[in-house]
Amino acid sequence: MAERTVGTTAKNLLLALINATLILVIICLWLAWKVLDAAEGVSAQLNQATEAVLPLREDVAALTAEIAGARSDLAELRSAEGAAAAAGLAERLDRIEAQLEAVTGTIARVQADPDALIDRAMTRAFDELRAIVAELVGLRGRPTGG
Template sequence: MSLTSSRFLRALRDLLIAMINATLILVALCLFLGLRLSDRVERVATGIAQSVVSLDPLRDDVQGMTDEISALRADLAGFREASGAVTSEAGQALQVRLGAMEARLDSVGTRVDTVRERLQSVEFDPEALVDHAIQTASAEVVRAAGMLSGCEMPSEAPVPPIGAVQDSE
């Protein structure tokens, strides 16, 4: 065998060893990233389970507030009827205060209705909760990949809250 073919075979062997090393490094990197991804998925699944479980007391509280608002409105209507016959200055002041209280109750009722609608959208459409989790996780993966490669991330739009209506393109 000549000296040139011996060097050529040694270069091929070194190249093959380098390719095997690079492959092993890539496999190790993929395993590491897969482990991080599975850990992230586990945390997201735990978060979703806790979010769904934590909706039950909130739903009960909203129902209790709705019942209290209904009772307060009935009381206000009773006061208004009782003070309707009074024409004195105190009766007029009472009517004004009752009107202000009714306006405040309407405002609180509107907020309670908004909260109830958002709860129902999450409760009856768990896809919204999952979509939010996926968007958050994908943003985190992109951020981590950018940090891993040393790239600078562009400014990104914030992740919308759960149940928010998204524009379809």
């Protein structure tokens, strides 16, 4: 076996160090890119959620006004001859009003605590990122073809 000089060994070690450093930098940049991509996805989901909730608020206000109008019509029916129809209509309005209150409560919870929505979106994004990292770790254990 040929003898190596200290200079040749130092040169080879320096090249190996540079090679390993560049590989680590590339991996870190790729992971950072994936994290930023996941954060962008979370931001898009939050925008979609906000766009979905705001029109609901207006719809709830319109339904509330409509229920108030129906209640006034119901009062007129009660004064007339349709007492049985008025009772059925009153029950139906009560059910609709209960559903409306449930929707209003949901909207109020989202409005009061948007952090829960953000936490859910962040958890989903990091789960996706964790799956990518697990796949990379799995690739590391596979033998290379050659």
